[in-house]
Amino acid sequence: MSTDNEPLLSNAWCGDAAASGACSEQSTAWALRGALSIQRNLSGAAPALDLAQWQDPRVGWGVVLPDRDGFSDADKAVAADAPAAIRKLIAARGNAPVFRYRPEIAQDGRLQRYYPHRGPASLRLSGTRGTLVDTAVPRYLLIVGSPEQIPWRFQYRLQTDAFVGRLDLDEPGLERYVDALLNDWPGQQRDVDAPLLWAVDHGHPDITFLMRKTIAETLFKALVAGGFTPSLLTDAQARLEDFYAGLKRCQPAFVLSSSHGATFPLHDAVQLKAQLGTMLDTEHAVLDIGALLRAWNPAGAIWYAHACCSAGADRPSTFHGLVDEQSSLGRMLAAVAGIGPCTAPVPRALLGGERPLAAFVGHVEPTFDWTLRDPDTGQRMTDALIVDTLYTALHSAARPPIGLAMDGYYDAVAGLLLDHLDAIEAFNEHELGAEARARKAKLLAMDRLAMVVLGDPTVRLPN
Structure with missing residues (x-):
């Protein structure tokens, strides 16, 4: 072949x-354009760390939201602009950390985090992991938003260094999903x-x-x-x-x-x-x-x-x-x-x-x-x-x-x-x-x- x-x-x-198609005359140019810059860090986890236990603060779970204008850093820190169901989920999971997608830093695999009483930080996935300190990034990340708000390409980048999922639903859909998640899928x-x-x-x-x-x-x-x-x-x-x-x-x-x-x-x-x-x-x-x-x-x-x-x-x-x-x-x-x-x-x-x-x-x-x-x-x-x-x-x-x-x-x-x-x-x-x-x-x-x-x-x- x-x-x-x-x-x-x-x-x-x-x-x-x-749909099928032969490679084009431009396929060499496509092939030689750069792809994503990938770093793998999860393989270096300590043997005693059970990555299945997302509740462990050394592992952790957090939410990624679009970074929206018109809100204070304190509001962004607690996801005040998020749908009510997501705020409920964040609270139910121990006031889990909230991160933001910003296009100008996303290309470097960074997430923005806001704090109530100090300036924001731009955090790399290759840094400290978990939730033990407020400059760490959890290993489990839930993107909330459409691919227009938070691009697929950023999800690709995140999932090379974290365990990632996405919810792109309207508010009633989010309510139903979060209620089912928190109540262990009633009626299943x-x-x-x-x-x-x-x-x-x-x-x-x-x-x-x-x-x-x-x-x-x-x-x-x-x-x-x-x-x-x-x-x-x-x-x-x-x-x-x-x-x-x-x-x-x-x-x-x-x-x-x-x-x-x-x-x-x-x-x-x-x-x-x-x-x-x-x-x-x-x-x-x-x-x-x-x-x-x-x-x-x-x-x-x-x-x-x-x-x-x-x-x-x-x-x-x-x-x-x-x-x-x-x-x-x-x-x-x-x-x-x-x-x-x-x-x-x-x-x-x-x-x-x-x-x-x-x-x-x-x-x-x-x-x-x-x-x-x-x-x-x-x-x-x-x-x-x-x-x-x-x-x-x-x-x-x-x-x-x-x-x-x-x-x-x-x-x-x-x-x-x-x-x-x-x-x-x-x-x-x-x-x-x-x-x-x-x-x-x-x-x-x-x-x-x-x-x-x-x-x-x-x-x-x-x-």
Whole structure:
């Protein structure tokens, strides 16, 4: 296989076909542009520190809000400008620290913190951690705000050094989510022993075939070997009515779906945004959120959705310039970027509903076949996500918080970005094939970073 000649496949469905595209003439320039500066610090934690215990002041939990004008430092220190539900959550968690996103310092991985009786401080994630001193940054951080207010790219940066989640809900949705979180998901019917896996497969060479093999079937086999009783709905059972029926039957605490995500119609930004990233079944029917909620009580459950834009969209696209602009993938990237940064409708509806989901894990923008199978070696690339993260960590007897379970998945980003820097240096030395190496390393790193947690990072599967 060749990374230069093979088109990129994505899990974006544009209404009549899945988006794909060959690398553009500008893809070398895209590959050689710098990516995020990444530092990993969590691996240096003291062995005696249990990172699952967010209540421990050496670990800690805090909130990240937009930095708004018109409020005093004292008001900003206590989140006086935050929605009432978030103020309630902060108080319930021991008057947890409040941090602010400011664009001019965010590029250096810094957060602003205000204090009632002295000037503000600009704090690095690489500094003191926990909540023992007021200049420390907790290891668990909940972003509250839309991607327009606090960009996705800043969430990517935070999650390389902290356990991060986001709530982008209206005030009634926040009230419902926080009340459920603080009261341990009342009315929940979660069955942790019966995960439900839904894998749409349109057959080779469609990317859903690869997703089924490397994601859904891999996790299914791991869960069976671990003593769980998962259900795998695929082939003829990959219709939406089978998915709804499976949810009603199993009432699972954990759901995995692999499918195309809706990225159509490209010419209608309003409708595109209204169904962005919504999962499509084997007949390309779009998931109905109302039917889903009538079948399933999602209270306190965790859903991993491997579908294009299942978490949201960004502008500009991280992958702008990678593929031919006239290809279906290039046109899809431009159309999705055109609607602006946003959170997808499915997680917003589930997290802010009457029986709130605990957490939703998904991608901003598309994910590609290169991140499932190495285009040069054919090696499967999903074990870190499926086996190490969603099975070994999330479903372990310890039941770690979702933020901690996901952390291991981001560990590879530092190595990939070092590969990217090495490839840039090799390109500057005129080494043959360096641009292809840079292209692949950057794509893999940015694709991994674009997987995000929506919901509080401290939620976990029940024991």
